[in-house]
Amino acid sequence: MKIENIIQKGVEAALAELYDFTPVANQIQIQNTRKDLDGDITIVVFPFLRVSKKSPEQTGEEIGIFIQQNVDVVNSFNVIKGFLNLEITKNYWIDSLLDAYTNENFGISSEGENPNTVMVEYSSPNTNKPLHLGHIRNNLLGFSISEILKANGNKVVKTNIVNDRGIHICKSMYAWQKWGNGKTPENSGIKGDHLVGEFYVEFDKHYKAEIAELVEKGLSKEDAENQAPSILAARELLLKWEAKDDETLNLWKTMNTWVYDGFEITYKKLGVDFDKIYYESETYLVGKKEVLRGLKKGIFYQKDDNSVWADLTNEKLDQKILLRSDGTSVYMTQDIGTAKMRFEDYSINEMIYVVGNEQNYHFQVLAVLLDKLGYKWGKDLYHFSYGMVELPSGKMKSREGKVVDADDLVEDMIKVARNVANELGKLESLSDSEAAETHRMIALGALKYFILKVDPKKNMLFNPEESIDFNGNTGPFIQYTYARIQSVLRKAAEKNISIHKNISVETISAKEKDLLKRVSLYPSIVNxxxxxxxxxxxxxxxxxxxxxxxxxxHDHYIIGETDEEIRNLRLILSSTVASVIKKGMNLLGIEMPERM
RNA sequence: GCCUUGGUAGCUCAGUUGGAUAGAGCAACUGCCUUCUAAGCAGUAGGUCAUGGGUUCGAAUCCCGUCCAGGGUACCA
Structure with a gap:
């Protein structure tokens, strides 16, 4: 049983016995004792003063005596101010270490008879440009949260909705037609997603120039934005696409294929994957149908120009457009269709959307719309809303080419990792390919850890010049420690030192105990x-x-320890720490090298 | 304007449902490699937790005001 639960029961018994008091939830506050004080577990006694009618010191003393006498694992106690510090027996900690050491699934809840099926949508790229740092955060968060949910006993379906149609891809298509000169990934040697992205930037350049020209001629900014030749041409392509025009569809397929080939390489490099991929081009019609159904039922309304709207003022939201006046669908339309298809395809208990916080409003609206359309799961969808990645110069803007490209970043990181390793003279014993593999692990470890260690809800700053480090609170530091432990374990094996599970030591040092305690926390951390x-x-x-x-x-010998029992304990401790590191970092998608 | 999120060391970030003297890393300075990996360990310095009130035994944390910043706000996604 977990130590918190044991102590919880003990305190409950003490309160009942001493003060005839039954605490309500959360009234018993159990926390880890501060490091500079004696003890392991601390109970805050302030909440009990009302029933004890005594001073904090006296109350703590009374509860402490009771617990020491009645709870086996409690060795001794002390009271400082209003805090009752309990010291737990050495044997309890050693047992908890053995549990972690022997249990391969330490920290993993086994799936129950009916595990929850959670669908996690992440990545969800548009197919008009390559992935950038913002997408990296999305992908890493989506992958990691999926792994974490699995470790907690859920059945997880990782999904991706590829936004492969819409005005954005039409912009790239138009630019390619107009200024592409037949350029392809093959004849240019440019990765497909990057090539298509170039045309997206190209489009924006011309579009902006046209707007400026029209404004010069006296049009309002809004009118100019709507009348620029480029945007009219892109809109026409979208209409042709929805009308299934052959030439348009072919170009669309060709350019999307370029992009998918590119994405696949990037996903692979990042180590993320999906169980099921949806394409907007296959879901938007379902959405459109749903919107029209809603219109028929009177849930939505149509304006004179034929556009379809939802009035959400009763829900304290706005009016929301669902179909444009020309009949084409918008972002929301396809999300309705995709949701419907997903719930038909899987028996989903929980739907999680990993999407940036700039779309908080969108998902509030989506939940209400699905609810209005009669889907009972609609309002239960969970928007995993994460913060943006900012550069020192501010927000990234794809259209202006002001982004940190995902592929470039990974390559740069690998280069840096290689340089650092060479400078330190590490990995010299490894073959070239083994060394390259280790550089890759370290580079990605640094990048992934840097992004995932930040609270997802918060915006984060990425400074290309100085953000990625290999020392201190970084992925490589953690990988280094793992490799270090592996080295020790290898050396122990070389010396034919075997590990046995009958730990018998007189005492354990403060550092050893700190480590033990930390290890035993792992399952609740996963939770x-x-x-x-x-x-x-x-x-x-x-x-x-x-x-x-x-x-x-630093403070203890392991292999060098002459007392065999102590040496055995330290080997078990080291081995367990390594395994917990590996398990934990795996939940982040970070690999551990055996040497570095 | 309205809605929403945030503001903690020079910089990047932790800080459990309110708990003891607010913590790390980077950068700066100082020590420690003839014994298991120095991508490490130890130390010094660095804070009015944006700001003013309130709630209470106790507030970085909860409530209200103010300032500053990000995001959203009806035919972009």
Whole structure:
């Protein structure tokens, strides 16, 4: 049983016995004792003063005596101000270590008879440009939260909605037709998604110039934006596309294929994957049908220009457009269709959308719309709303080419990792391919950790010049510690030192105990990460664990220890720490090298 | 304007449902490699938790006001 639960029961018994008092939920506050004080577990006694009618010190003393006498695992106690600090027996901690050491699934809840099916949508790229740093955050969060939910016993379906149609791709298509000169990934040597992205930027350049020209001629900005030749041409392409015009469809297919080939490479590099991919081109008609059904039922209304709207003023939201006056569908239309299809395809208990916080409003509206359309799961959808990645110069803008490109970033990171490794003279014993593989792991470890250690809800700053480091609170620091432990375990094996599970030591040192305690926290951390939808919880835990291990490593001999029992304990401890690091970092999608 | 999120060390970030003296990393300075990986360990310095009130045994955390910043706000996604 977890130590918190044991103590909880003990305090309940104490309160009943001493003060004839039954506490309500959360009245018993159990926390870890501050490091600079004696004890392991601390109980806050302030909430009980009302029933004890005594001073904090006296109350703590009374409860402490009771618990010491009645709870086996409590060795001793002390009271400081209003805090009752309990010291837990050495044997309890050793048992908890053995549990972690022997249990391969330590920290993983087994799936129940009927595990919850959670669908996680993430990535969801538009097919008009390559992935950038913002997408990286999305992909890493989506992948990680999926892994975390799995570890908590859920059945997870990772999904991706590829926004492969719409005005954005028409812009790239038009630009390619007009200024492309038959350029292809093959004849230009440019990765497909990057090539299409170039035309998106090209479009915007011309579009902006046209607007400026029209404004010069005296048009209002709004009119100019709507009358520029480029945008008219792109809109015409969209209409042709929806009318299934052959030439348009062919170009669309060709350019999308270029993009998918490019995305696949990037996804692979990032180590993310999907169980089911939906394409907007296959879902938007379902959405359109739903909107028309809603219109018929009188849930939505039509304006004179034929556009279809939802009036959400009763829900304290706005009027929302669902179909444009020319009949084409918008972003919301396809999301309705996609949701419908997903719930038909899978028996989903929980739907999570990993989408940036700039779309908070969109998902509030989507939930209401689905609800209005009669889907009972509509208002239960969960928008995993994460913050933006900002550059020192501000927000990234694809159209202006002001982005940190995902592929470039990964390549740069690998280069830096290689340079650092060479400077330090590491990896010299490895073959070239092994070394390259390790550089890749370290580079991605640095990048992934950097992004995932931040609270997802918050905006974060990425400074290309100085953000990625390999020392301190970083992925490589954690990987380094893992590799270090592996090295120790290898050396132990070389010396034919075997590990046995009968730990018998007189005492354990303070550092050893700190480490043990940290290890035993892991399962509840995995739980917390799922409840808070936060990979950052795992990242921060791993950092704390590793920091403590390095202190332990610095202060204690392991193989060099002459007392065989102590040496055995330290080997078990080291091995367990390594395995917890690996498990935890795996939940973040970060691999651990054996040497570095 | 309205809605919404945030403001913690020079910089990047932690800080559990309100708890003890607010923590890390980077950058700066100082020590520690003839014994298991120095991508490490230890130390120094750095704070009016934006700001003013309130709630209470106790507030970075909860409530109200103000300032500043990000995001959203009806035919972009």
């Amino acid at each position: 917390e990460a799922a409840n808070n939808h936060s990979p950052a919880v795992i990242a921060n835990y791993c950092f704390e664990l590793v920091k403590e291990y390095n202190q332990f490593y």
